[in-house]
Amino acid sequence: MPLPRGLPVVDHHCHLSPSGEGVAAAARFRAAGGTHLFLTTQSYGPTAPRTREEYRVQFETTEKLAHEIAERVGVTTFLVVAPYPIDLVAASAELGGAAALAAHLEALDLAGVWVREHRAVALGEVGRAHFPISEEAGRLIEAAFRHALEVARDVDCPVVVHSADLDAAGYRELAGLARAVGVRPERLVKHFARGRVEPDERDGVVPSYLARRELVRDVLSDRGPWFLETDFLDDPRRPGAVLDLTTVPRRATAIAAGGESAAARLAVPFLDSVRQVYGLDLTAPRPGGA
Numbered sequence: 001m002p003l004p005r006g007l008p009v010v011d012h013h014c015h016l017s018p019s020g021e022g023v024a025a026a027a028r029f030r031a032a033g034g035t036h037l038f039l040t041t042q043s044y045g046p047t048a049p050r051t052r053e054e055y056r057v058q059f060e061t062t063e064k065l066a067h068e069i070a071e072r073v074g075v076t077t078f079l080v081v082a083p084y085p086i087d088l089v090a091a092s093a094e095l096g097g098a099a100a101l102a103a104h105l106e107a108l109d110l111a112g113v114w115v116r117e118h119r120a121v122a123l124g125e126v127g128r129a130h131f132p133i134s135e136e137a138g139r140l141i142e143a144a145f146r147h148a149l150e151v152a153r154d155v156d157c158p159v160v161v162h163s164a165d166l167d168a169a170g171y172r173e174l175a176g177l178a179r180a181v182g183v184r185p186e187r188l189v190k191h192f193a194r195g196r197v198e199p200d201e202r203d204g205v206v207p208s209y210l211a212r213r214e215l216v217r218d219v220l221s222d223r224g225p226w227f228l229e230t231d232f233l234d235d236p237r238r239p240g241a242v243l244d245l246t247t248v249p250r251r252a253t254a255i256a257a258g259g260e261s262a263a264a265r266l267a268v269p270f271l272d273s274v275r276q277v278y279g280l281d282l283t284a285p286r287p288g289g290a
């Protein structure tokens, strides 16, 4: 059974680079059956940006790539922008904590402006380090995360969170932090979720599951909301670091082959969750009409 007519096929978190495979990777995604990408910004140079202006250039690079993908490949792309929290580790060592944080907060404000202007649909990745860092860097990153949540509250948008793996207590803590700032936990997406967590154990926070075969089969019965992602990095120096960009459409095709009821479950990550979390309706016809 082919993919159901009208069903979008969405990779909820990937990165593409003009110096990597770029548009060609999006073409492979489409050829495999993919229709929509949530494209998250990343630093494209040898060192991460240090100023608001450098982050602006970074966001514009991502946006330009998104436009090229739409025009040349016909895949719809949603932009997710923010300064990457880990950038603060090197930036603070170089500029000092106060100056590094000030620039980072300005870049977060800029990301908020992009959401307000509908150039981006969410803030991301923001959050915390996934490896041990100094107490000082940890303090800066925490301040940045809080500010990111404040910006998301003010512009009323979802937040794509980078963090270490979370258990139920971790999800609860994240939800608590969001509430303390005035953000509904339902607006938070924990990206790179590598294990199933039940709706009752995530306190409103939405997992974006890494599209590994066993995990996808396992979470298919989850009532949602949840997403699927590859976290494709498009970095030739790190082949195989994450999943290939064709993974989500390949998994979706395999599931659809399992019959109508399995195929119907795909509406949870590709339609219902996108509507619930982002307010976006992806029911437009599939490119090519297949």
Ligand SMILES: [Zn+2]
Binding pocket: 013, 014, 015, 040, 125, 231
């Ligand atoms: Zn990522």
